[in-house]
Amino acid sequence: MNSYDVIVIGVGGMGSSACYHLSKRGYRVLGLEQFNLGHHFGSSHGETRMIRRAYFEHSNYIPLLNRAYELWKDLETESKQSIFIPCGLVIYADPKTSAVYQGTLKSAQKYKIELKKWDRPTAIKKFPIYLPAENQRALFEPEAGLLHVERAVLTHTSVAKQFGAQILENVKVLDYEILNSCVKVRTNQGVFEAAKLVVTSGPWSGALLKELGLPLKLHRLYQHWFKASPKHRLENAVPCFAFHSDEDFYYGFPMLDGKTIKIASHFSRETLLNPSEKDALVIPEEKIDAVRNFIKKSLPLVTTDLDRISSCIYTMTPDEHFIIDTHPEINSLVFAAGFSGHGFKFSSVTGEILADLTLEGKTKYPIDFLSLKRF
Ligand SMILES: Cc1cc2nc3c(=O)[nH]c(=O)nc-3n(C[C@H](O)[C@H](O)[C@H](O)COP(=O)(O)OP(=O)(O)OC[C@H]3O[C@@H](n4cnc5c(N)ncnc54)[C@H](O)[C@@H]3O)c2cc1C
Known part of the structure; x- marks a missing residue:
């Protein structure tokens, strides 16, 4: 029997940070991890993710x-890897109707985040x-940018290994048993034992x-x-750019x-x-044609010649906010799930919160709005 202080199930965006x-x-x-690190079967692949602070989803996240942001910088310093590129983000939308425009502005004002407002x-x-549409205006957040997504997962895990973590790839967890003094995790490659368990299994969380x-x-995107x-x-x-309208919400990267x-x-997605x-x-071909139509309208120097495509999974909660919590009956089990298509930028801090909950039973970060109790 192999014994540890903590076992983390799922070493993707959140799990790699928890291990770190x-x-x-x-x-x-x-x-x-059931696959190779940095694989393309879940939610943390496709080269880039956006990071921004003027958060239209809710200012509670700020x-x-x-x-x-601080933790991404720390990881870069520790690893000497470039993960965060502060290239900025420009959002085009109709100020009168767009919840994205209004929410971004509100969050920036409340938290004094630098945001430039431009007419067309x-x-x-x-x-x-x-090229914005006639009714669209722009908001520019200079401190937003992109994260190299696979590199972030691989860097969190490689630095975790330097701190002594053991990370096993291609090991699938079948189930776990919570006993009085420990947890037993059964996998396709044997049983492992630990005092505590962290479950960060992304789209597989419902099953685990x-x-x-x-x-x-x-949802597939x-x-x-x-x-x-x-x-x-x-x-x-x-x-980075984003164009928000009633019909769609396209975004992209340099x-x-x-x-x-x-x-x-x-917006364009299918249920899985x-x-x-x-x-x-x-x-479906019509999904790709819709992107081509967007390009023709809004990106004059981009062709409609598709080079490659990759699908990815959003794990949605009903209110589209995350769930980060301790199991209601088992305090040796903490979990983070339901990142609803906007979680990666938070993975650095989610790992820290999971470590707090696992080791201290509480965290100083304001995460009440992310508790399981709200459902
Ligand atoms: C197309 C797309 C665009 C996105 N854009 C952004 C963006 O711009 N900005 C942003 O902040 N967020 C964005 N997101 C959301 C973000 O990528 C996700 O919220 C985040 O990656 C979720 O991480 P996770 O750790 O929960 O899941 P994952 O990274 O999928 O990790 C779960 C891991 O658990 C493993 N696992 C599951 N079950 C088992 C098992 N039984 N045994 C062993 N291992 C197991 C899986 O193999 C997987 O590696 C986007 C998502 C998609 C799909």
Whole structure:
């Protein structure tokens, strides 16, 4: 029997960070991952994720974001890897009708986050590669940017290993048993034992935490890379972009590979019954055509020539806020799930919160709004 202080089930975005924070505090940690680290079967792949502080989803997230930013910097310093690129984010929307525009502005005002407001001519002059519609105005957040997503997962795990964590890839957890003094985790490669358990199994959380009946739904989303002019290169001080309207919410990133930019829609999605359906179902051609139509309207220097596509899973809660909590009956089990398509930027701080809950039974961060009790 292999024995540890803490076992982390699922070493993706959140689990890699939990392994890092737990091992950094000197605990003997085992991370169990059913695939290779940085795989493309769950939610943490596709090269990039956006990070922004003027949070339209709810200003409750901003204290967590402030800490997330600090922790990304710490990880970069410790690992000497570049993970966060502060290239900025420009959002185009109709100020009168767009909840994204209004929420971003409100959060920035409340927390004094730097945000520039531009009329349409100014917006076009600032970034001529993006073309807002007649009714759209722009908000520019200079301290927003992108995170290298797979690199973040791999860096959290490699630094965790330096702190003594053991991370096992291609080990699938079948089930676990909570005993009086320990937890036993049964896998396809043997049984492991620890004092505490952290479950960060992303789209597989509903199955692994079945007894909690988590209100999670899985959605499949697409990330597309279209060929574009070199004017989109990150080196040309190009920011991330988002275009919000009633019909859709497209967003994308500067060019990182010298030939394509990544574009995705936040609205265009399909329900999945389980994570394995993600790669089994064909991607409908009309979904890709809708992105081409968006490009024709809004991105004059991007072609409609699709270079590659990758699907990815959102694990949605009913209110689209995360669930980070201790099991209501078992205080040796903490979990984080339901990141509802906007969680990656928080993974650095989520690992810290999970370490707090596991080791101290509480955290100083304001996470009451993310408790399971609200459902
Ligand atoms: C297309 C797309 C775009 C997004 N854009 C953004 C963005 O711009 N900004 C942002 O902040 N967020 C964004 N998100 C959301 C963000 O990526 C997710 O919230 C985050 O990656 C979720 O991380 P996770 O750790 O919960 O899940 P995952 O990273 O999927 O990790 C769960 C891990 O658990 C493992 N696992 C599950 N079951 C078992 C088992 N039984 N045994 C062993 N291992 C197991 C899985 O293999 C997996 O590696 C986006 C998501 C998608 C899909």
